[in-house]
Amino acid sequence: MADIATPAVHSLRLQSSLKIGDGTPTGxxxxxxxxxxxxxxxxxxxxVTSMPVNYTEDEVCVILEGRVRLTAADGASETYGPGDHFFIPSGFxxxxxxxEPIRKLYVIREKLTV
Structure with a gap:
């Protein structure tokens, strides 16, 4: 029987060098x-910032600190804070x-074209 490689589990520990509210726009x-x-x-x-976004990827966000508002091109908006999680589809x-200065955990999937 052939050995099947088991995928490794990856730790997602936050690095202390990534700080919010220190005047750095994003990191x-x-x-x-x-x-x-x-x-x-x-x-x-x-x-704190405001920027236009055009997503070419799918993204899951979990807000750990701060508050963010997403407003779609049609004017619909949602505000998210600590503990909130949401999905932004490709094409948004x-x-x-x-x-408020935020920290989020993200999972991004971008389909690559060959």
């Missing part, structure tokens, strides 16, 4: 990217507003 600590480059997991921080277009 990321990508902790894992799969070998194909389609899936990534990590932490992202942002100071709108505005990302960081209302």
């Amino acid at each position: 990321a600590d990508n902790l894992y990217t799969d070998p194909a480059g389609e899936l990534s997991v990590g932490y992202w921080v942002s100071d 277009s709108g505005t990302w507003e960081t209302l």
